Amino acid sequence: MSKYRGYIFDLDGTIYLSEKAIPGAPQTIAALREQGCGVVFLSNKPLQPRSVYAQKLTRLGIPATTDDVINSSLVLIQYLLREMPNAKVFVIGETPLLNEFLAAGISLSETPEEIDLVVASFDRTFDYRKLNIGYQALRLGARFFATNADRTCPVDGGAIPDAAAVIGALEGCSGREVELIAGKPSPLMVEIVLDRLGLQADECLMVGDRLETDMLMGKNAGMATAVVLTGVTQREDLPHSSVKPDYILESVADLLTEARMQR
Structure with missing residues (x-):
């Protein structure tokens, strides 16, 4: 070792x-x-803040702090703060991810005409409304990033669809390809x-x-x-x-x- x-x-x-x-x-x-x-x-997985992952590791017998954990949302947020600090962002993701963006001072929007960037992520609440907002924003020229591109997420007894499903839906209807993947x-x-x-x-x-x-x-x-x-x-x-x-x-x-x- x-x-x-x-x-x-x-x-x-x-x-x-x-x-x-x-x-x-x-x-x-x-x-x-x-x-x-x-x-x-x-x-x-951008489902939870890094502190939650650290707490889980500690609970499972592996002492860890927030600084010991790096996830795709941290990587993407740091990139946006450095390269696109004033962007209005539409995030297709679950509530904890949206809260991380807001906590970092990133402006979120669901209005296609003002969206500068569409972010695709793991989202068990993904629906046609979100797909249409993302599509309309991309059609109007918004940029297209993703937290990660995993096809599936392992769970007890098998796997469930991950962010690649959301990316694929947006790429399929818009004809655009994702430009940047943070994870x-x-x-x-x-x-x-x-x-x-x-x-x-x-x-x-x-x-x-x-x-x-x-x-x-x-x-x-x-x-x-x-x-x-x-x-x-x-x-x-x-x-x-x-x-x-x-x-x-x-x-x-x-x-x-x-x-x-x-x-």
Whole structure:
């Protein structure tokens, strides 16, 4: 484990599933911290403030603070405050995400004529009204961003549609393609992660369950990568993917025994 100075962990499907920690995850994180390694947690899910994720980790036996967690909404909000501070934004997302935008001082609107940016996100309340507002704004020239582009979100017993469903609906009716995705595998997220750790990419190991987001982000950034088989990726998926992780782990617990880190 001491080969890397920084460890970057996905949450859903890697550290926990719903309300249960992956067996061995608390012990793995504790061991890494005892060795002086930096640890951060990433989530593409913008459903809750980072403090809620930190509280959940702590409740599951992994002490964490808000600063230990980076999610796609943080990445996008920081980008907007820097690049589009005066934009009026229409967010297709759930209430906690809208509240984060408002708390950051970002102006929200549902009037297509004044919307500068449409943001697509995970939204279990997505309906035709929201789709039409987004479509009309895009037709009038609004920009088109997304918090993340995950196809599905792992839950107990399977998965549910994620932000890709909303992106696809908007792209399908507008003929526009999403311009910027804040979450994994975006380099915007990499910048914040490396700044938080104070490390270079080649000093870090990215650990996650998704080939097209977690592993791709790590590969593109120059990090070592380790896929876990406790989430959406199964062993039979690996030969069919163009993204080849450096390590294949049955779970994060394999990090406790380097000999079990299969290449």
